[in-house]
Amino acid sequence: MTDLALHADSLTRTFRVRRGPDRTALDSINLELATGLVHGLLGPNGAGKTTLCRIASTVLTPTSGRLTVHGCDVARESDQVRRLIGIVFGGDRGLYGRLSARENLEFWCAMNGVPRRDTPAAVEALLERLGLANRATELVETFSRGMKQRLHLARGLVADPPVLLLDEPTVGMDPVSAHEFRVLIEELRREGRTVLLTTHDMAEAQVLCDTVTFIDAGRIVGSGTPDTIRAIQVEGGVRIRIHDLSQSEHDALTLALTQAIPEVSTTHDGGARHTDLVVPPEHVATVVETVLRRGHTAITTGPPSLEDVYLGLLGQRDGSDRGMGV
Numbered sequence: 001m002t003d004l005a006l007h008a009d010s011l012t013r014t015f016r017v018r019r020g021p022d023r024t025a026l027d028s029i030n031l032e033l034a035t036g037l038v039h040g041l042l043g044p045n046g047a048g049k050t051t052l053c054r055i056a057s058t059v060l061t062p063t064s065g066r067l068t069v070h071g072c073d074v075a076r077e078s079d080q081v082r083r084l085i086g087i088v089f090g091g092d093r094g095l096y097g098r099l100s101a102r103e104n105l106e107f108w109c110a111m112n113g114v115p116r117r118d119t120p121a122a123v124e125a126l127l128e129r130l131g132l133a134n135r136a137t138e139l140v141e142t143f144s145r146g147m148k149q150r151l152h153l154a155r156g157l158v159a160d161p162p163v164l165l166l167d168e169p170t171v172g173m174d175p176v177s178a179h180e181f182r183v184l185i186e187e188l189r190r191e192g193r194t195v196l197l198t199t200h201d202m203a204e205a206q207v208l209c210d211t212v213t214f215i216d217a218g219r220i221v222g223s224g225t226p227d228t229i230r231a232i233q234v235e236g237g238v239r240i241r242i243h244d245l246s247q248s249e250h251d252a253l254t255l256a257l258t259q260a261i262p263e264v265s266t267t268h269d270g271g272a273r274h275t276d277l278v279v280p281p282e283h284v285a286t287v288v289e290t291v292l293r294r295g296h297t298a299i300t301t302g303p304p305s306l307e308d309v310y311l312g313l314l315g316q317r318d319g320s321d322r323g324m325g326v
C-alpha cells in the first residue's frame, strides 16, 4: 500500500445531458490525500463532491484521468478498491427500514464476505461500538436520524476498511448526536483509518479535519490544513470587526479611514450592524487608533474562520443553481 490513501491525477468526469452540452462534474482534479488523516471536501451544491466519492467507491468510472486508492486504480482494479473502502451516505439510502439494525448488519456482513461463523460476533461488536446494542432488534424505520447515521457508519465498518468515505454524515442531526458522531470519527482516525468527509458545516470541518479541500464547479479552488488555509486569507490583511455600527457611522468611518489609508477595505452588514475591515498589517495600529478615537470601542480581531474563507473563495461568484448551504 502506498502512503497516499487517495490520489487523483487529472481526474475528469462528464455526464451526457439529454439537451445541451455535456456537463463536467469534475474537471482535471489533482488531489493527494495522506493516509491516516481526516480530510474534508467542502463546496456548494453541485460542486462535484458526490461524484468524487462515487468514483472512489467504484460506482462511477472516470471519463479521463486516474484515481487510485492506496495505489489501486478505481477503473482497472475495482475489486481491490472495493475492499479498501467503506462508504457512509446520509439519510435513508441503503438502509432496510423493515429490518432490524442487527438484521441489516447481518445482511451487509454476508454481502461483504464475512464468514458466517464470524458474523454474530462482528455484528455484536459493531452494535456495541456504535451505541445501538439496546435497539438492535427494533425496525430501522423507527430510528431517529442520528441512529440511522450510526447504523450507516456500522455498515461502512463491516469489512474493516482502511478508508472511509462519509458523505455529509451529520446533516440534519441534533447537536448532541452530531457531537457524538464526530467523536466516532476521531476514533476512526486514532485507529489509523483515512476519512474523506464531505460537509457543508464549516465549524465541523474546522474541528475535525486535518486537511480541507474546497471544490467548486468541478475544480479545486483551495486546499491545505484548516490553519494554513485561514492564514492564506490573512495574508491579504488583518481582519477587524467593529460592532454596533449604523450605516451612517460606517460611511463616516470608511471616509476617515480610506482618506488616511487607501488600502483598507470596509464592508458593512446592516442586519448584524457590524463593519468588517481588512487592513494591511503595517497599518493595523493606525486603524485601531482611528476607530477608537471615533468612539467605536467594541472591536474584535483574529484569523478568519473557515466559513470566512469559504465565502471568500466561493461566495462572491455568481451561481444561480447554487445553494450555499453554509
Ligand SMILES: Nc1ncnc2c1ncn2[C@@H]1O[C@H](COP(=O)(O)OP(=O)(O)OP(=O)(O)O)[C@@H](O)[C@H]1O
Binding pocket: 015, 016, 017, 023, 024, 025, 043, 044, 045, 046, 047, 048, 049, 050, 051, 052
Ligand atoms: N447522473 C448525472 N447526470 C447528469 N449530471 C449529473 C449526474 N450526477 C451529477 N451530475 C451533475 O454533476 C455536477 C456535480 O454533482 P455532484 O452531485 O457531484 O455535486 P455535489 O458537490 O455532491 O453537490 P451536493 O452538495 O448538492 O450533494 C452537478 O452539476 C450535477 O448536476
